[in-house]
Amino acid sequence: MKIKRNDTIAAIIDVQQRLYPFIRENEILTDKLIRLIKGLKVLGIDIIVTEQYSKGLGNTILPVQEAIGPYNHLEKMSFSCCGLNDFNQVLKESGKKNVIIGGIESHVCVLQTVIDLLENGYQPIIIEDCVSSRNQNDKIIAIERMRKEGAIISTYESLLFELMDVSGTEEFKAISKIVK
Numbered sequence: 001m002k003i004k005r006n007d008t009i010a011a012i013i014d015v016q017q018r019l020y021p022f023i024r025e026n027e028i029l030t031d032k033l034i035r036l037i038k039g040l041k042v043l044g045i046d047i048i049v050t051e052q053y054s055k056g057l058g059n060t061i062l063p064v065q066e067a068i069g070p071y072n073h074l075e076k077m078s079f080s081c082c083g084l085n086d087f088n089q090v091l092k093e094s095g096k097k098n099v100i101i102g103g104i105e106s107h108v109c110v111l112q113t114v115i116d117l118l119e120n121g122y123q124p125i126i127i128e129d130c131v132s133s134r135n136q137n138d139k140i141i142a143i144e145r146m147r148k149e150g151a152i153i154s155t156y157e158s159l160l161f162e163l164m165d166v167s168g169t170e171e172f173k174a175i176s177k178i179v180k
Contacts, residue, residue, distance in 0.1 A: 003125060004153070005163040008026040010040050011048045012068070012112035013110055016142060018059030022123040023104055024139070026083060030063050032103050032129045036156040037067040042174045043163050048090055049073040050081050052109060059080050065133030077155050079109045082116035085129070091122065098123045100159065101151075102130030114146045 014034065020026055026124055049060055059065070060073060076084045091099070099122050101148045103110055110131050114124045126146050133139040147153050153160075157179045164171055 001123075001152075003098055003154075003159065004119065005045060005165075007096050008098040008125075009046050009048065009094045009164065010036075010100035011050065011087075011103070011113070012037070012064065012129055013050050013081060013101065013113060014052040014057070015060050015064050015103050016051055016054065019057050020061050020065045021102050022134050024134060024136050025048075025132065029104075029130065029132045030061070031154050032127075034067040036100075036102055036127055036130050036160070037064065037157065038078045038178050039175050041067075041069075041162040042178070043160070045100070045163070046094060047071070048081075048087065050076055050084070050087065050103075050109075052076055052079070055074065064177055069110055080112035080116045081085075081109070082113060082120060084105060087114055088120075095148050097121070100125045100127060101157075102127045104131065105133040105138070107133050107142035111146060114151050115149055118150050125159065126151050126153050127156050128153050129155050135174070 034148055049071050054075060074084055074086050081087045099117055117124045160175050164175055
């Protein structure tokens with residue numbers, strides 16, 4: 001299945017200030033998330049931002065906030081984003097079936113969201129270099145499980161070029177600069 005932009009929305013899950021310093025290779029993750037977000041914006045893909053109990057875990061980290069620009073996050077207490085009625089409503093109203101996923105932690109909120117998305121008839125696309133956990137093994141096992149459950153696993157660069165579909169356009173030039 002080729003991923004088409006007109007049927008795709010994105011979710012950046014719980015990339016929050018107080019947990020983020022403990023996430024494995026968080027500087028690399030930040031760089032990749034920013035590149036993904038900038039590319040999605042070039043392509044006109046809507047982005048949902050969630051925060052898990054922001055009173056305790058803080059808000060989305062500043063570099064990601066800046067990359068996204070003005071937005072309203074969805075506050076959640078459930079690990080799965082699908083446990084939040086507002087999240088489900090945004091997905092339903094979008095009419096999109098593909099959900100690009102980046103964020104933390106791979107083995108908790110990301111995994112549970114992916115399983116629920118699949119159960120609700122959506123196709124999650126996990127951006128492997130845009131998700132992480134505190135422990136590398138937790139991420140490895142979570143990616144393996146998500147793949148077995150039916151999620152598509154990709155990288156930010158591969159996905160952006162797949163969504164773009166052709167070269168020689170202004171979008172191509174912009175995305176090429178983002179991935180360099």
